[in-house]
Amino acid sequence: MQLPSLSELNLGLTVPALSLALWACILLVIDLFIPRDRKSVTAWLAAGGVVFAFIANLLVYRDPGVAFMGLFVADEFAGFLNIVVLLTAFIAILMSVDYLKRTGIERGEYYVLLLMTTSGIMFMNSANDLAVVFIALELLSIPLYVLAAFRAPEERSEEAGLKYFILGAFASAFFVFGAALIYGATGSSSLPVIVDAVGRALAGEGSSLLLLLMGSGLILAGLGFKVAVVPFHMWTPDVYEGAPTPVTAFMSVGAKVGGFAALLRILLVALPALTVAEGDAVAGWQTATWVVAALTLILGNIVAISQTNIKRLLAYSSIAHAGYVLMAVAAAGTPGVSDQATRAALIYLMAYMFTNLGAFAVAMAIEKDDGSGTSLDDFKGLGRSRPLLAAIMAVFMLSLTGIPLTAGFVGKWVVFQATIEAGLYTLAVIGVLTSVISAFYYVRVIVNMFLEDGEGDPAAAATPYVQWAIYLTFAGTLVLGIIPSLVTNLSGPVALAVASLVP
């Protein structure tokens, strides 16, 4: 066996993801020399790394290719999601600087961990092999477990970290089991190779259909845990509530992006033709996906109604939003719609990223130093005491509901469109109805802000960094909402390009 030469590895394509991981390692050392009271320097260095990766990503992303002998693929799909993830990381860093200081947990490794998990997500976006998906999944998860517990010794935070870790490990096991089954059925872990093997298996050259079906189900469960869809969602409210707020914000977007990236790539590159009977038009995993999506939409939205804490509310709302993305995944199971549905999922993720991060940033701006002040009652009177902040929050809430002229509407529009194109009418109806339900709890925040009188002072902790995060996300929400062509064009060519990736 001949070892591949360095040039065959095609390292250039991996620069965005790899540079971030390397920079995280270097930063860990640099941080030792940064005095304790000047940890914001570490934040700036971390942000610089993110910016570098962002630029590098812009440079390579329109030039598809494979690296590491086909294990890693840099295509527009990955490039688009990298943009989303890097923006998430950048905004999360902005949100963290003051938060860490005022809650007294300002430690340099925080940013290192954040960069690590970000690079993990980027590897997820580009993974072209089940083994790489798994490694990236762990690179994504483990720093997040630590981050969730970062407020230790506070009990809730420790509990969040530990719960997340145990359940996460449990879910990872399912993923590995699924990957193993698929490997067993096809003899390869490379996604482009699997697709051929699936074709042969279906043609009757092997009796591995059962293994493939079970494998895909287990992978759906393992990644479903990461993106928090029902019934794999139960960790979400506890962890979101316990983790430091910027970590929650990051987790609610970043982990979902990584999870959906891997899910879409595995289902669409490796298993698009996985059908039970030979004549079936749609992929065999479509029914399962849409049932899960429907459950997620219904449960996420209904339970969110009864929440009284903004972080828990956003947690359930993030479950619900994962349901909308999963609608697009389900729609992708219909041949001919898969490109459109993939685009819809990506656009939804970007829209959701801006809006949700913004909502979290506002929630953080009114959160008190000890972590209290996040109940919905604390929003009362905000419209009078902080009119601008309240107005921006109102826009975020409307965007999460999906009101036109906001990013959320564009996301919902494309997802529903894809779902209808795929013929999943029941699912589309459920999606619309649950959107209506969601208006109930989002609008209640607005009502609290503007129509109710608050007692006392809704804390005004919006420091410049957080304000910039709020403005950035606000701008993103509005721009996407008003000029959707910006992103619909951007992701126009985003496709999985299955054929061209087979080595």
Add this chain to the structure above:
Amino acid sequence: MENYPQLVPLIILIPALGAIINMLVGARLTERWSSLIATTASALSFVIAILLYSYLHASGYQAAIVNPPVLQDWILIESLNINIPWQLRVDTLSVTMMLVITGVGTLIHIYSAGYMHGDPRFSRFFVYLNLFLAFMLILVAGNNFLVLFVGWEGVGLCSWFLIGFWFDKSRGIGWKNANAARKAMIANRVGDFGMLIGIFLTFWTFSTLDFYRPGEIANPHAGEHGAAVEHVEAATVEGETAGEHGDEHGDEHAAGPVYTDNEHIPTEQLGVFGQAERMLALPEGDPGRTVALGPFRADIVAVLGLITFFFLIGVTGKSAQIPLFVWLPDAMAGPTPASALIHAATMVTAGVYLMVRSNVFYAAADLTSLLVTIIGVATALVAGFVALGQWDIKRVLAYSTVSQLGFMVAAVGIGAYGAAMFHLVTHAFFKALLFLGSGSVIHGVEHGHHETHHAAHGDGHAGEADEFDPQDMRNMGGLASRMPVTYITYLIGTLALAGIWPFAGFWSKDEILGDSWVAGLVNNELGGFIALAGLLLAAAFTAFYMWRQVELVFHGRPRTEAAAHAPESSLSMLIPLIVLAVFSVIGGFINLPGNAAIPTLGLDAVLGVHQFGSFLEHSVVNIHAADLQPLIAIVALGLAIGAILMARSIYGLNRGVTADRRDVLEANASFSRMWRLANARLYWDETYRRLFEQPFNRTSQFLADTLDWAFWHDYVHDTIIAKGFRAIGTLLSQPVDLGLIDGVVNGIGRLMRWASGGLREIQTGYVRTYAVSVLLGVVVVLIILLLPYIQRALASGN
């Protein structure tokens, strides 16, 4: 130079940016910086307009279509095949409008810096002016009806801002200003309704709203038929014919085959006008000519008639024509520079621009064209007559504007699109000049009043003096010596408006008259006769009321202390007056007639003839440039001079205002009734009040008081519902409610509580519970996935 059209988004963005800057920080800037920013923005736009013109000139007047970044897929619904791009168009027509808008606009910005000096909302005013420029440029630069409509609504909004600019003046004046703004808004809303229906119909008919598509040549025959437009072949600066130019450039630059017409483009890829022309060219009865309108099928001519009719409704609103013109005279409540820019030179001509842009439609719709002529002529006459009896210096000009717009509209009606545009351009010069002149007069009189008021302070006249109206011409007189620059420029504007040779108005007005002569006497069209007779009379009115104004304002002796002490205005106000005066003199030379009987001072040899017409011809298909008819020109000139002399003999020598502040005509028994009719504006507003407002008010009053309150609330609610409900309630409350319903409701409540409690119990916080749920989830997913497989296995097993 080929890339110049790419600059066209900037022409809109720069004023928009100016507006934004002034909006954000204007309140903190000094007047100087605030006005400098706005004026610079406007001037930069003007520079771009000139660059665009030079592009057109160099490229042989080839139109260019520009897709600005970001917005290009403005409205794109692929599944319904709806694509309305945000496209901008650089062609001779749009560039003409841009030059006028930005040129006159810049001068008015400079003027405003002096006029608005000391106003508490100084920077706000410039925000509106810049915003207006941006929208007006969107209107004329758009390459489809919807972009045009965005501008159309935007300028309407700015107009509303500016009419009501002084909404907070004391003593009910502010309230009147706000009302005038509302009136403009409402009248325009009626028009916009028609405009929208016209746009919808256009889209229904052609499945697109684009005027022309990229690659399409608006008028392939431009410069060919010398019969209509004569070209002087002399190689002067502007004298080269477009056709030659176009060919040269085509050979040099075009990579593919050079097309001189649109025959190679399939019909469905043409813009609306190209499609309409194709359809019209089909023989009568061809199925391609018909358009399905619901259950009906109509011939394209009928459909175009409808479209143009609905556009016409929009035009009567925006360009202040009968029946919707009533808002424009009231719009003079706004600051004078705004009146000059929006309500005289540019915005109100948007309707004319729309019709000229749609000339293909109008040329095919004979019936609408006749209606357009009638409306234009009637407006010109009515407004011209009403202007005879007004005292407010700006109101006279307002009615004059309405009347002149009537000229342009009538010109469109008889198919003289080139003449309409020509008059639009010259009118922009001299009417802006007159408005700015009147502003200078008002400013001067106001200052004079302040001076005397301060001098007389303490005499107990303060209360009386505050009711002084600086716009009332009865308070003026003899200003010629006090304000010489204003006087001379105003005089030039007056002569230009009255159509005296060789001022700008003469050429454009007589071209309209000449065209109506051709339409009426040569082509035997009814519209031509109407236009010829009506417009000649209206032209005489014009000269009369303008000279009455000159006499009342500038000649004779001052009638008040204020007029006697009025100072000349500042330099920043006078410079625009002078520049505009120059253009009012020479503006007509851009389109000299090719008729030897009209003396042209030898300029035709230098400038060439029908330059403007052949320039426009590249975008306007039906240009119809008839020559001036010497007979008509002489008659019109005679009428104008006669009217001026008559006005001089009536109002001259300080006879204009009688001792009891009445007009000399009003005092004269035989003219008294007629003058009062003009002064009362023909009772037009009163008629509207009686016909529309009062019935509307009465109906709403009836609906509110009688139907809603007396019947619905008192009777239905109290008597039927409340009493009946109470009766039923008493009956049901004891046995039914307490027993049955309570049970059910409480049961549902208990159910929900049980369910949510159950859910909450699931969310225990125990990791083991969560892990079990994950496991159960996996099982469920696997069952769903494997169910079809098992079914199949069972089926094959059987």
